Amino acid sequence: MKTVPVTLLFLVMAASALDLDISAYTGLSYPTGKWGEGLNDGLDAGMAVSWKVDDFFRAGLGLSAGVFGSSDMGAASFTTVRPHLKVGYYLRPWGNVFNPGLTGSLGICRSSLTNGGGADPVTWDFFWSAGLRWNFGLGGGFRGEVGPDFSSIVAEMRNGDSFTLLFGVSREVAI
Amino acid sequence: MRRIGTFALAIALIAGCARNPLFYRMGSDYYPVGTIGSQWEYEMADGGTLIVQVVDQTEQGERACYRVLSGADYTYWIPGDDALEFYEDHRVMFNGYEIPLYQAWVTWLDWPLAVGYTRIDSAYTYAVSQGVTISHDWKRTTTVAGIETSPHGGWEQCYHLVQDETVVNWIRTAGFRPETTAVQRNIWLAPGVGMVEMQAPDSTLILMSHTPGN
Numbered sequence: 001m002k003t004v005p006v007t008l009l010f011l012v013m014a015a016s017a018l019d020l021d022i023s024a025y026t027g028l029s030y031p032t033g034k035w036g037e038g039l040n041d042g043l044d045a046g047m048a049v050s051w052k053v054d055d056f057f058r059a060g061l062g063l064s065a066g067v068f069g070s071s072d073m074g075a076a077s078f079t080t081v082r083p084h085l086k087v088g089y090y091l092r093p094w095g096n097v098f099n100p101g102l103t104g105s106l107g108i109c110r111s112s113l114t115n116g117g118g119a120d121p122v123t124w125d126f127f128w129s130a131g132l133r134w135n136f137g138l139g140g141g142f143r144g145e146v147g148p149d150f151s152s153i154v155a156e157m158r159n160g161d162s163f164t165l166l167f168g169v170s171r172e173v174a175i
Numbered sequence: 176m177r178r179i180g181t182f183a184l185a186i187a188l189i190a191g192c193a194r195n196p197l198f199y200r201m202g203s204d205y206y207p208v209g210t211i212g213s214q215w216e217y218e219m220a221d222g223g224t225l226i227v228q229v230v231d232q233t234e235q236g237e238r239a240c241y242r243v244l245s246g247a248d249y250t251y252w253i254p255g256d257d258a259l260e261f262y263e264d265h266r267v268m269f270n271g272y273e274i275p276l277y278q279a280w281v282t283w284l285d286w287p288l289a290v291g292y293t294r295i296d297s298a299y300t301y302a303v304s305q306g307v308t309i310s311h312d313w314k315r316t317t318t319v320a321g322i323e324t325s326p327h328g329g330w331e332q333c334y335h336l337v338q339d340e341t342v343v344n345w346i347r348t349a350g351f352r353p354e355t356t357a358v359q360r361n362i363w364l365a366p367g368v369g370m371v372e373m374q375a376p377d378s379t380l381i382l383m384s385h386t387p388g389n
Binding site: 075115116158160 | 202256290
């Protein structure tokens with residue numbers, strides 16, 4: 001039983017050394033390929049908590065979601081929920097105006113389609129994304145970030161690819 | 176080793192689930208009438224064959240559309256990314272004359288389809304011919320019953336449609352009563368092919384061959 005508080009103490013001490021980057025982002029998604037021909041452009045949003053391994057490299061967990069409507073503004077709706085691992089590498093972390101970076105995500109995606117009062121069976125598939133970022137300071141300890149993402153849901157028989165233009169806000173937290 | 180086993184089990188569970196290629200269905204054309212030259216040859220249950228062919232592009236009801244020859248009759252379709260439209264042309268014979276009752280473009284299906292999707296279309300019109308009023312009451316309900324393999328032919332990932340259509344024509348003069356026709360059709364649409372089977376009380380069609388157009 002003594003090991004439990006010791007472990008907890010160790011975890012707290014270890015956590016105190018953590019620099020976390022908490023971010024939230026949103027953007028517009030554009031499906032590419034035939035799967036999205038009946039859909040309109042979509043909205044994407046998510047948040048992530050990343051550990052700043054060093055000044056350049058971050059790794060963490062994220063959860064994002066997307067929604068698309070049918071292109072005739074009709075009743076169809078396609079939604080995704082994507083828990084994922086996220087990594088980022090930034091080239092000029094000291095740059096207040098221009099800090100370019102690369103990001104990547106790997107996770108699973110829950111896809112769901114509804115139309116006309118019906119719903120197709122939900123599917124879970126792997127997904128990945130890669131993106132470019134322009135990271136910049138916003139003041140008050142916040143940083144902003146814009147950039148495109150290309151993501152692919154690796155599904156059976158046909159992938160669900162899309163481009164997303166993202167805008168995000170993040171804040172570094174030391175615990 | 177236990178962790179590896181758990182991870183492998185999770186992967187197997189995800190990969191081993193029943194086939195559900197949602198993106199494949201969303202990206203497939205389930206009624207490809209937008210290519211001139213496409214041809215479908217059906218076997219009819221009572222013997223014989225029915226050949227359906229996309230003949231050309233024309234104008235009907237003030238809209239550009241594809242003309243499809245189905246046996247000896249023409250039908251008119253407008254395929255779109257979000258919907259498939261069909262030209263409804265309802266007529267009735269009265270005293271040796273063909274009386275037009277209802278002509279309109281009506282959405283036949285909204286893309287992408289989903290299990291449980293329901294669409295209801297209806298119209299109530301009338302025409303006056305030779306001093307007699309003829310009323311026309313039409314209603315069609317289309318429901319996607321499921322994703323299935325077609326009963327004959329083994330086409331996979333088909334959307335099974337159930338279509339209930341009721342028509343009430345009434346020649347409003349002495350000696351005539353409302354004439355009601357109610358039909359239920361079961362239709363299987365295969366990805367990239369279109370209708371591969373139709374079961375109706377008066378006819379059953381099974382696709383024998385399909386030739387995509389150019």
